[in-house]
Amino acid sequence: MQQKALEIERVGASDGSSILRLHGPLLLDNFFSFQSMVRADDANLLIVDLSDVPYIDSAGIGCLVGAHVSRQHAHRKMILAGAGERLVNALKVTRVDELFVFAPDVDQARSQAAS
Numbered sequence: 001m002q003q004k005a006l007e008i009e010r011v012g013a014s015d016g017s018s019i020l021r022l023h024g025p026l027l028l029d030n031f032f033s034f035q036s037m038v039r040a041d042d043a044n045l046l047i048v049d050l051s052d053v054p055y056i057d058s059a060g061i062g063c064l065v066g067a068h069v070s071r072q073h074a075h076r077k078m079i080l081a082g083a084g085e086r087l088v089n090a091l092k093v094t095r096v097d098e099l100f101v102f103a104p105d106v107d108q109a110r111s112q113a114a115s
Contacts, residue, residue: 008023051084081105082106
């Protein structure tokens with residue numbers, strides 16, 4: 001069965017934050033481009049819009065954890081926006097959900113970061 005490719009859209013915001021919008025599943029076969037974009041991002045706030053990510057595998061979860069850790073070491077913030085129930089449940093089952101800051105959407109992620 002062929003997997004849908006992961007498409008990543010980078011959006012710069014006027015407040016100096018970055019938004020990465022992911023379209024498609026985050027899997028072992030396709031997370032490397034996301035990982036590279038996270039590593040290259042130097043904004044103080046990175047919002048990862050997961051509203052169009054239908055599912056994630058363990059490698060994708062590891063990639064999100066790695067992104068969180070690398071941003072934390074650089075004293076930069078990351079917020080996961082729009083994560084669906086299936087994705088949040090996968091993070092809960094693997095007990096890494098507490099590492100992340102969640103927001104229902106990108107606009108609320110910006111509001112959370114500002115407060």
